[in-house]
Amino acid sequence: MKEVTANFNAQSIEREMRDHWSIHDTYKTVKQHRSAGKPFFFVDGPPYTTGTIHLGTAWNKILKDSILRYHRMNGRNVIDRAGYDMHGLPIEVKVEQELGFKSKKDIEKYGIQKFIEKCREFAIKNKLLMDDQFTSLGVWLDFPGAYKTVMPGYIEAAWWTLARAEDKGMLERGHRVVNWCPRCETAIADAEVEYADEKDPSVFVKFPLKGRTNEFLLIWTTTPWTLPANVAVAVAEDFEYAKVLAKKDDKETLLWIAEPLVKAVLKKGRCKDYAILETKKGAEIIGWVYESPLASCVPLQREIVHKIVAADFVALENTGMVHIAPGHGWDDFVLGTKEGLAIVCPVDGAGKFKEEAGIFAGQFVRDSNENVLVALGDHLFAKEIVTHRYGHCWRCKTPIIFRATSQWFLKISEMRDLMLAEVAKVTWYPDWAGSARFYDWIKEARDWCISRQRYWGIPIPVWVCQKCDAYRVIGTFAELEERSGRLLADPHRPYVDDVTIPCTCGGTMKRVEDIFDVWFDSAVASWATLGYPGKTQDFENLWPADFITEGQDQTRGWFYSQLGASTIAFGKAPYKSVCMHGFALDAEGKKMSKSYGNVVTPEEVIAKVGVDVLRLYILSSSAPWDDLKFNWEGVGTINRAANILWNVYRFPVPYMILDNFEPANKGGTWDDAYIREHLNLMPDEDRFIISRINSVAGTVDSAIKECQLQRATRELVNFILEDLSRWYVQLVRERMWLEGESKSKHYAYETIYYVMRRLIGLLAPVCPHITEEIYQNLRCKNDPSSVHLLDWNKGEQELVDTALEQAVGIVRSFDEACANARQTGKRKLRWPVSEVVVVTNSGTVRDAIELLQAVCMDRANARKVSVVMGRWERIGWHAEPVMKALGPGFGKNSPKVKALIEGADGNFLKNEIDMGRTVTLGDGDATYEIGTRHVTFTEKLPAEVFSAPMQDGTVYVDVRLDEDLEKEGYEREVIRRIQEMRKQLDLVVSEYISVEVLVNDLRVYNLLNNYSNHTIAGEVLAVVPDRGVLLSFLKPGDPLRTHDLIKEWEIEGATETIGMTVGISRATQ
RNA sequence: GGGCCCGUAGCAUAGCCCGGUGGUGCGCCCGGCUGAUAACCGGGAGGUCAUGUGUUCGAAUCACAUCGGGCCCA
Known part of the structure; x- marks a missing residue:
């Protein structure tokens, strides 16, 4: 054992410990040590390689690390491979920015090969940066062996999964409406759409009814640019629609509007006057034909027969008539398919109108809104500007459009019931994350568009015949090489694009140009990380994952994508338990964001207080699934607690060194049996703290099992502060100062050694550095070489003495009351007092004080501590009449009774009344019955006695000096x-x-x-x-x-x- | 517009499931302690339990509505 520095210097200790681990290869040793244990298959949700981690990412990894360390200590062989998500649009966008590109054409010009090599470089560089950042958080995951979505084996797992989808008929090539980013020129998944406020025109447009004069359907839209693709108007069958004669500027018009909405709509159109001429049910007007107001300038519109159709999504808002453009809206598309409407989409991939859009050709859709309104001329009934939530591309923030295109889909909608059944089998922390939140999300899930018209990603392994249009899904590289007769150097684009397969029809099959949605990459992580399907053994032994934990945003992300892919591939959920964690917010509960300037980085916190304090703070300040309101004061408090832990650890060390203390050991291995064998001989405070650390261990263990890290850490901090520092150390100090050989001192040494060893074991998963530092100094020479090699100890029930813990609780209350009474009596604790009396009716209190007599005397600095049951003769009671009760009862005799009560023996009176009896008082003329309601009592203390309440009793301190x-x-x-x-x-x-x-x-x-x-x-x-x-x-x-x-x-x-x-x-x- | 979560003293939190005198920590003020000492202990002040309505003898707790925050969706 060596001396311990006075100040707890987190930075230098943590640096030393990390060096120590790397020199001794401790992580490997620990893994080796547990390699024969029962496997615990954890899958790391792969962070996207953006290069910098923030507080939320740090939280995520800290949570994972602490839980995995717990499982390792419990003997589990933890599969702890880290993962990185390295493909996808975000990286493409970054690289495009670096290269100053504006559109996809720039990429094609630059060369796909050069472009994806840039992307690869970018991803690898950032991955290495992130390895370092995670490592500096003390996170023990397998970073060198991390799974990377760019590795050929990983890509093959994705291919294989798609081939399974095809086998099961779950893959569909479809012409459908998808979310489309006109900047990235690709389809994007529902999960990739981000909603933010956008200002748009809100317009009411008149559609002329065919064969009628001056009679219109009135519709409403916020996307005028979709009007060139209009094919129908939808109504609700059971709404009442009114034909309104509207007057504006002396002009009269006939308009069809849902009847309850007439007034509001006409107000928007500034119609001073109107009259409802007739009404019809929605069902009655279905089939009516109208003409496009843009027919004259959009050739496409002239070929379409526009009619009224029924739809169940029509709501009683705006005009109750909905403009339908099946090429530009999901509901529209579904309705169009059902009703056999024309599905037109006169917009190209870059969001520009095609030739068929007539005068709008070449214009970018969102920019053309104004032109469309101009072209509408008199058909524009009303216009205003609204701010509403609108979808944006998650990477480039461009407002998305809906576009009907040819894409590849996974038929999630057909698997929904199976997915829901699987969700119910998973254990969720907290329960509602699965039973409510995730369940609702899946219930609404639509088919998953997995194709992207981009470059840096896993190529979709579908080859289509140029001649007969047949397609084939390739599941493995070997299959591709066999069918094509070529070796595949790199499965990425553009290399794989050159590989062709002969078709049975004699034609040539070429790969579709699309790549996978990047969410599909990580969706296959749980088997890709095991090398499946290339290698099968790990998969058979381990899959599905025992545990995953990610932020609440992953409900729609990774929790979902994995479930979808896994249900397709294996018909079951890929994880057995999931912990959903919250977000890191600022102290006001607002999102941390660069534009608010409220961002706190993990580095900042580490620079101030070190990693262990950050870890302990994050885990203790809120439940994993609650959002974390980051608060520097809270960090400071935890830092102080860490400092106290350090002081407690440091305190006995000099004495132990002076006495050459060696903890009980067998051949250099610490032997905790000593404690069990000597427990009966040890002083109360020793038995107490031993009991406490064991009951704390039990609490901590069950809390961690339930992912209640906040309960576990709070219990530990509380133990350190309350039980160890403020109680045990205070009591044991004098025993440490004893000179020479002493049993009492030796017990104190053994006890505090035992407690520290147990404590750092419990704390090791959360604070891996400081516990290692302490352990290295305390361990016996043949003990395991690291605290992280120790077995978890969840407390020994036979060492827990509940009665003693309870008694100490009472004595602490006594202790506080003494301090309180002394303060009232102005007698400092340094000055001894002759006697402290505890007056109580509780046998438990009496037993506790008597059991811990020595402790009480010490704490109270009293020559004598005694317990009095019931009444202490030195306290007098003074009876006071309650006039409110005397008046009604005794009428005009009240003053007499009042005098009698005041003159009576208060002690006697109180005793009688406390016993539930009444007292008869008399003055010779008459007698009066006095009951409990007639009288109150006040304490009459001797001059130098002061009192304070304690648990189930009162403490009296006699401060008289001799x-x-x-x-x-x-x-x-x-x-x-x-x-x-x-x-x-x-x-x-x-x-x-x-x-x-x-x-x-x-x-x-x-x-x-x-x-x-x-x-x-x-x-x-x-x-x-x-x-x-x-x-x-x-x-x-x-x-x-x-x-x-x-x-x-x-x-x-x-x-x-x-x-x-x-x-x-x-x-x- | 919808789903889920959250709202308790200046700040952070416990209590809520299962109704019965709202605890704790930080900060503040006053006092104490002093071979852990840039620590530690005691006391005090500080609360419309977001708001409103309902259920109940009784609501922080249950229900409904509203407001605010977060995540997700349309």
Whole structure:
């Protein structure tokens, strides 16, 4: 054991520990140690390689790390491979920015091969940066062996999965409406759409009814650019629609509007006057034909027969008539398919109108809104600007459009029931994350569009015949090589694009140009990480995952994509348990964002307080699934707790070293059996703290099992602060100061050693550095070489003494009450008191105080602590009449009764009434029955007794002084001053001194002189074995010699001058 | 517009499932302690339990509505 630095310096300790682990290859050793254990298959949700981690990412990995460390300590062989998501649009967009590209054409010009090599470079560079950042959080995952979505084996797993989808008929090539980013020129998944406010025109448009004059259907839209693709108007069959004669500027128009909405709509159109001419049910107007108001300028529109159709999604808002453009909306598309409407989409991939859009050709759709409105001319009924939530591309933030295109889909909608059934089998932390949130999301799930018209991603392994249009899904590289007769150097684009397969029809099959939605990459992680399907053994032994944990945004992300892919491939969920965690918000509960300037980075926190404190803070401040409101004050509090842990650890070390203490061991391995064998001989406080650490261990264990990391960590912090620091260490201090051999001291050593060993074991998953540092200093020479090699200890029930813990609780309440009463009586704790009395009716309290008599006396600094059941004879009670009750009961005799009560023996009265009896008082003329409602009692304490309430009782402290108590009080005052002076001179504990104390009060001088020299000298090391006592008192007027330090003190009204000299030479000359 | 979660003192949290005097920590003020000491302990002040309505003898807790925050969806 070595000395411990006074200050807890997180940064240097953590650096040292990480160096230590890397020199000794501790992580490998730990993995090796657990390699024969029962496997615990964890799958790391792969972070996207953006290059920087934020507080939320840190939280994510810290949570994973702590839970995995727990499982390792429990003997599990944890599969802890890290993962990285390295493909996809975000990286493409970054690289495009670096290269100054504006559109896909720039990429094609630059060359796909060069472009994807740039993307690869970018991803790998960032992956390495992130490895370092995670490692510096003390995270023990397998980073060198991380699965990477760009690896050929990984890509093959994705291919294989798609081939399974094809086998099961779950893959569909479809012409459908998808979310489309006009900047990235690709389809994007529902999961990739981000909603944000957007300003758009909100317009009401008149569609002329065919064959009628001046009669229109009135529709509403916020996307005028979709009007060139209009094919129908939808109504609700059971709504009432009205034909309205609307007057504006002396012009009259006939409009069809849902009847309840007429007034509001016409107000928007500034129609001063209107009349409802007739009404019809929606069902009655179905089939009516109308013409496009854009027919004259959009050739496409002239070929379409527009009609009214019924739809169940029509709501009673706006006009109750919905503009339908099946090429530009999901509901529209579904309706169009059902009703056999034309599905037109006169918009190209870049979001520009095609030739068939007539005068709009070449215009970007969102920019053409105004032109469309102009072209509508008189058909535009009303217009305003609205701000509404609108979908944006998750990467480039461009507002998306809906576009009917040819894409590849997984038929999630057909698997929904199976997925829901699987969700129910998974254990969710918290339960509602699965049973409510995820369940609802899946219930709404639509088919998954997995194709993207991009470059940096897993190529979709579908080859289509150029001649007969047949397609084939390739599941493995070997199959492709066999069919094509070519070796595949790299499965990425553009390399794989050159590979062709002969078709049975004699034609040539070429790969479709699409790549996978990047969410499909990570969706296959749970088997791709096991090398499946290339290797099958791990998969058969381990899959599905025992545990995953990710942020709440992953409900629609990874939790979902994995479930979808896995249900297709294997018909079951890929995970057995899922912990959904929250988001890191700022102290106000607002999202951290660069534009608010409220971002706190993990590095900042680490620079201030270190990693372990960050970890402990994050895990303790909220439940995993609640959002974390980051708060520097809270960090400070946890930092203080860590400091106290350090102080508790440090405190006994110098004494242990001085005494050459070695904990009980068998051949150099710590033997905790010593504690069990000696427990009965140990003092109460030792048995208490041993009991506590074991019950704490039980609580911590069950909390972690339920992912309640906040309960586990709070329990530990609370134990350190309350039980260990504020209670045990305070009580055990004097035993540590005992000189020479002592059983009591030895028990204290063994106890605190035991407690520290258990404590750091429990804390190791959360605070891996500080616990390792402590362990390295405390461990016996043949103990395991790292705290992380220890087995988890969930507490031993036979060491838990509930009654004792309860008794200590009572004594602590007693302790607090004493301090309270002393404060009221203005008697400092340094001054002993003759007696403390506990008055109680509780046998439990009596037993506790009597059981822990010694502790009580020590804590109270009292010569005697006694318990009185019921009434203590030194307390008097004074009876006070309750006039409110006397009046009604005794009428005009009340004043007499009042006097009688005041004159009665309060003690007797209270006793009787407490026993539930009534008392008869009389004055000779008459008698009166006095009951509990007529009287209250106040305490009459002796002059120098002060009271304070404690748990189920009251504490009375008698602060009267006699000569003996006073002498001791002054002694302790003098000792305290001398110690203070030693500290000022920065003396080591073992340095001898000589002292003179000039007491400027003759009475006090007489009190101290002759009796106290020895006592004081012994405490402050002013007594030398051969030379005797080197402390003397001087009376008023005596001269003081020269000293190294002289100080004047005010002590209880008297002045004392203390002179102190270091060493023994001068004072004794 | 919909789903889920959250709202308790200046700040952070427990209690809520299963109704019965709202605890704790930080900060603040006052006092104490002093061989863990840039620590530690005691006391005090500080609360419309987001708001409103309902159920109930009784609501922080249950129900409904509203407001605010977060995540997700349309």
